[in-house]
Amino acid sequence: MSSESLEYRLQAGFSSAQENSPPEGGTPNSRHTCDVLIVGGGPAGMAAAYCAAQSGQRVSVVDDNPEWGGQIWRGEQAKPTTPEAANWFKQVQGANVNFIRGARIFNQPEAGRLVAETLDGICELGYRKLILATGARERFLPFPGWTLPNVCGAGGLQALVKTGVPISSKKVVVAGSGPLLVAVAAYLRKRGADVRVMAEQAPWARLLQFGLELLSHPGKTFQALSLKRQLSGVPYLAGCWPVAVRGEGQVSSVTLRQGRRTWDVACDYLACGFYLVPNLELPSLLGCELQEEAVWVDEYQETSVPGIFCAGESTGIGGLELSLAEGQIAGYAATGQHAEARKVFPARERQQRFARVLDQTFALRDELKALPEPDTVVCRCEDVTLERLQAYDSWRAAKLQTRCGMGPCQGRICGAATEFLFGWGMESVRPPIFPARVESLARLAEAVPEPINQSQ
């Protein structure tokens, strides 16, 4: 093992306090057991971890990323941008919580045991109770030119800039749907980007209703007004969306449509995401029941599988405040602190109302289904075009015949698109839920001797 990977591994949280078993070949694997395991270190996972830790039980959080914060608070661990973020970072870092970073779960070999892949090994995670806080991803829709470099997600470009991609003086068009567009535009502008225009596909009438609902949430109204101030001079166009991207080797302009008007805007980046979809692969693998493309949970955030809880965007897109409320409830309930959990019910209910308005406001218009041309790539991993997919009537058939959704992302990008375009539903999920190295799978098969003691 090189010193680089050793350094990464040490920084990745595999301290000697864990039960490491140095295997042959010099690549150590690790094993870790806890009472409550939380998957995902974003707001819901942070809230769950803090509340669960109040019980005195052993709490661990596992995340694919190198830091706390998830997507919305990415890169804010060292310098939070809001008092709320600062407070939660402080709470969770002050609590007795073990953070296992840079580890991506790919399988559950048996109930109570998950396996994650790290940069250079595997990590076994034994638990008694599990809280899934797997969050959401952006929904991407195909249109001509969307595969060109520098066409990114809206949250995607923000994440890239947060982790060091230079954006100063770059011309950026922000497009798609959802409140995220405005937050991203404000962030990019603050970092010196020349944000040309924001294009929101939702019509004005819906956005006005959304504005009215915002008024009953003073905190959100304040945020919205502050964003509006930061974006003065940047046009916000409703009922407007991208229809094509042009460029040689990378994007140089995007064609926007609003009503009957179509025009080109020159840009270095198109930041485009059509609202969000929950990350359901792990909950599905574990057998959690789904309802309306989200994980079903009871009033204590417990899923249909006893002992497995779910909180945040994976139970349905509802935003930061709802994620925090659900995380707290899940953390308390998973550790038997039901009275504490109930105290958070009213906050959750209030945010659930807001979530329903979000869903209605940013529902996708049918015109977007007509965006891809016959030769537009829909599955970016396997370069499967629209015309090749049109011959099939289910995702399963399309997968078998065209390899759509069979590449490294395993349908995480094209799945949401084909669901919108064709109404194809998610098929059963099989391990590994993330592409894993052959060594990891082999190691899992041979090197898992005795069951982890769960009785502690």
Place this chain on the structure above:
Amino acid sequence: MENEKTVTLLVNGAPVTVAAGSMVSAAVVTAGAARFRRSVTGESRGPLCGMGICFECRVTINGQAHLRSCQIPCRNGMEVYTDE
């Protein structure tokens, strides 16, 4: 080394210096490359999701292929190759 404010690594053989804490994707962009990889039919591709799920930002790091550059922090002396 921990307190240094920048990190220097090699992208396609040329040294690139980025702020400490930057991901490899940032070093690749700083080096001037828009194309991170070629698709199965030879199209140029770059990062899409920024959060490790789309696999469009894959590069080779220290000889290990198919690593998602948006998820791996830059380290001094890393050797990164795009377009493979």
